[in-house]
Amino acid sequence: MRKPKLRGYGFRPSQTYSPKEIADRMGNAETTVREWIRDGKLPAMTNGNPHLVLGCDITAFFAEQRLKAPRLAVDEFPCMHCRGPRKALGGLADFCAGPGHLGTLTALCEVCGGSMSKGVAVRDLPRLRAIFDIRARGASRN
Template identity: 35%
Template sequence: MSQKITGAYVKSNRTYTIQEAATVVNSSPQTIRRWVNVLGMKIIDGTRPWLIEGRELKKFASGTRRPKMAKPAPGEMTCMKCRKPRRAYGGMADFVSQDGKTGRLVALCDTCGSVINLFCSRAKLPELSRHFDIQE
């Protein structure tokens, strides 16, 4: 289970080593090194071991959360690859029954082509058939 990276415990006026920074933001040292090497988090010049200012660490740790996905409108399903509500390719979807009452609509994303799902009850199929060409 992944844990949330948080900047809540970072003190802005303190400096942190890589290991201390990883501990305080609840991540791994590799994540902190990636922030420095790839994403450009600033370190204090000329220091060994690397020292990171608290305000810089807090800025990066607070900006790592993904934005919430928008709620899909009628006729849309949430694509996990696009991370946005998308229409089904060609308006077609298959209903896969899980038990007698519930199941899921399975379709392809109109934008990226990945599989998208919408969990629903069998009772909602007539309502959903206004938006999708449903095959059982």
């Protein structure tokens, strides 16, 4: 399982790409890419079909997206359901130890009740315990 490279994204600056190619490479839905073009967020050559986008415009677009991504406060999770940084319902979170020094903190969204999670480092647990009522899953009884 390889994740797409975050830097450079592998688009050639002077080559053009169709929405499907962009979607495949970036892991978005093709309809999402078409929406970006329709909304004018992603500059495209719209005189042909499919609309083609220059590699350099794609790279600039995704770089900007990353910058705009909301920075999460330590007590916030990214909620995929109602989209945005959200606090944990009741301040409750579950910690599930992952490989190495990493784990996943899971909580319910304060706004929509959906399940949210984020990766955390085990060394941050003491700090996180001060914020959340953390229940550890797995072997550790604490």
